[in-house]
Every structure is written in C-alpha cells, then in structure tokens.
Amino acid sequence: MSHSLSSFAISLYKSKPESHSRSARFLVRASSSTAPGIDFSTLESAVAKKDSDGVREALDQLREVGWAKKWSSQPYISCSTTSLRELTTLGLKNAENLAIPSTRNDAAFLFTVVGSTGFLGILAGQLPGDWGFFVPYLVGSISLVVLAIGSISPGLLQAAIGGFSSFFPDYKERIARHEAAHFLVAYLLGLPILGYSLDIGKENVNLINERLEKLIYSGQLDAKELDRLAVVAMAGLAAEGLQYDKVVGQSADLFSLQRFINRSKPELSRDQQQNLTRWAVLFAASLIKNNGALHEALMAAMSRNATVIECIEAIEKAG
Numbered sequence: 001m002s003h004s005l006s007s008f009a010i011s012l013y014k015s016k017p018e019s020h021s022r023s024a025r026f027l028v029r030a031s032s033s034t035a036p037g038i039d040f041s042t043l044e045s046a047v048a049k050k051d052s053d054g055v056r057e058a059l060d061q062l063r064e065v066g067w068a069k070k071w072s073s074q075p076y077i078s079c080s081t082t083s084l085r086e087l088t089t090l091g092l093k094n095a096e097n098l099a100i101p102s103t104r105n106d107a108a109f110l111f112t113v114v115g116s117t118g119f120l121g122i123l124a125g126q127l128p129g130d131w132g133f134f135v136p137y138l139v140g141s142i143s144l145v146v147l148a149i150g151s152i153s154p155g156l157l158q159a160a161i162g163g164f165s166s167f168f169p170d171y172k173e174r175i176a177r178h179e180a181a182h183f184l185v186a187y188l189l190g191l192p193i194l195g196y197s198l199d200i201g202k203e204n205v206n207l208i209n210e211r212l213e214k215l216i217y218s219g220q221l222d223a224k225e226l227d228r229l230a231v232v233a234m235a236g237l238a239a240e241g242l243q244y245d246k247v248v249g250q251s252a253d254l255f256s257l258q259r260f261i262n263r264s265k266p267e268l269s270r271d272q273q274q275n276l277t278r279w280a281v282l283f284a285a286s287l288i289k290n291n292g293a294l295h296e297a298l299m300a301a302m303s304r305n306a307t308v309i310e311c312i313e314a315i316e317k318a319g
Contacts, residue, residue, distance in 0.1 A: 043062070075189065078224075219264075237254075257280070
C-alpha cells in the first residue's frame with residue numbers, strides 16, 4: 001500500500017519441516033464455538049510453525065470434511081485482455097487513475113509541518129529581545145530538517161508520514177478493507193496465509209511458500225503463478241477502488257506486482273504489463289464484489305485483531 005498503510009508482501013522465509021504426518025486425519029472434537037465438531041489443531045500447529053505446506057494440507061483436509069468450502073474455490077485463473085471500460089463497468093471509481101501513486105498523505109503531512117512551523121514562527125517573532133530573532137529562525141528550520149531527512153533517509157520520513165496518516169478519519173476502515181482483500185483473495189485462490197498485521201509499517205498479508213520463493217529468487221515465475229500473485233497483489237487496490245473515489249494504498253502493491261513481473265519468464269512487454277495490471281485489478285475486484293459478505297466479515301475480524309484461524313472461520317461462517 002502507500003506509505004501510510006500496511007502493504008501486501010510475500011515473506012520469503014524457508015518453510016519449516018513438518019512435525020505432523022502427511023496422512024493425519026482430523027479428529028472430530030469441538031475446538032471452536034463457530035465450528036463445533038471440527039479440530040483445528042493441525043492447522044493451528046502449521047500456522048504457528050510457518051509451514052505453508054502444512055497449512056495447505058490442513059485446509060485441504062478441512063475442505064474434504066465439508067468445512068473449508070471457500071478455500072481454493074477459485075484455483076484456475078488466466079490473464080485475458082482487459083479494458084478500462086470493464087473496470088468502470090464493474091464499479092471501480094476513477095479506474096484510469098488507479099495505478100497512479102497517491103500523494104494525499106505526503107502532501108497533508110508536509111502542509112501540516114510547513115503550516116504549523118510557519119504559524120509558530122510568526123508567534124515566536126513577538127518574543128522580546130534576541131528571542132524574537134533566534135526562536136523563529138529555529139522553528140522555521142524544522143521544515144528544512146524534515147526535507148533533509150527525507151533526502152538522506154526516506155524510510156524515516158515515510159514512517160512519520162505513516163504515523164500522521166493514522167489521524168485521517170477513514171484510515172482504520174481503509175486499511176482493514178485493503179488488507180482483508182489481500183487475505184480473502186489469497187484464500188479463495190488457494191494461497192496459504194501465515195499471518196497479517198494492520199500496524200503501521202508492517203507488511204501484509206504474509207504468504208510463505210518455499211516453491212514460490214525459489215521461483216521468485218531465480219526469476220523463473222511462470223505465467224500461471226504470476227497471474228495468481230498479480231491478483232492477490234492488486235486485491236487491496238481493487239477493494240479501495242470499489243469503495244472510495246480515490247485510492248491511497250496502491251504504491252507498495254504496484255511495487256510488489258512489478259517485482260513479480262521482473263522475476264517472471266518469459267519477459268512481458270510494457271503493453272502486456274499494463275494489461276496484466278488491469279486484468280488483475282478486474283479479477284480481484286470481481287472476487288471481492290461477489291464475496292462481499294465474506295470481505296465484510298473478514299474486515300470485522302481483522303479489526304479486532306483476530307488470529308489467522310479466527311479470520312478463516314469468519315470467512316467460512318459468512319459463506
């Protein structure tokens with residue numbers, strides 16, 4: 001997302017060895033008030049160990065016993081030619097500007113810094129004697145210091161902008177909508193989710209997959225995997241675009257998508273990259289729109305800091 005919101009990312013960690021048997025079956029015992037009779041111990045263990053293969057197998061088994069019906073319910077996708085008109089027809093607002101990084105939070109932060117220091121400088125100018133000279137000078141230099149920090153260490157400035165953006169009235173709802181979209185779309189496409197966070201400066205949603213890790217690092221992502229990752233990457237942007245007139249959380253998502261594109265084979269032309277982005281937004285928006293109740297339920301769960309298991313339960317219960 002943008003500098004103010006958590007961003008989608010695939011965390012490239014090695015999957016830990018599984019301690020449970022591949023042929024393990026689910027015991028029938030109540031471990032959740034929303035899913036009586038279903039045992040989540042295998043899934044919980046896999047999530048705790050950051051074992052993506054274990055999570056996938058556990059969810060596959062839950063689907064076999066008739067519970068995880070939404071898990072991997074959209075496994076087959078393929079990029080197709082997509083126009084801006086299709087995005088608009090689906091309900092995405094200002095579709096032509098979705099890929100343009102937002103400067104709302106940056107501009108608001110800098111305007112506040114410059115405006116407040118200027119006002120304080122004027123007030124300090126009324127101080128008697130030398131104080132009336134030195135204090136306004138020092139206050140006025142704050143803006144220059146902020147700009148210098150932005151040039152030398154952009155990360156520190158973006159952290160400050162991220163903290164400042166939390167004061168926007170739509171911040172909490174917007175970030176929950178954005179991250180819930182990443183989580184939900186990944187779940188529907190069959191990509192295991194190992195964790196998430198709505199905290200400022202932390203990347204989400206965390207997907208850990210050793211096979212994908214190797215493909216990304218080796219620059220050998222094929223079209224099938226690129227399509228899936230593109231849809232998950234654009235899900236947050238799509239969710240904002242369906243709800244708000246202006247998207248502010250697209251910067252990091254677009255960066256993630258470009259990173260995947262750069263690691264794919266064969267290489268895509270500029271026109272193919274543009275089409276992939278449009279198609280991924282359209283497909284993600286379609287999934288979110290068609291599963292609106294699931295998205296809203298997941299947003300509510302994530303907003304109260306529910307565990308990954310509880311988030312999955314929220315999706316399945318809403319479905």
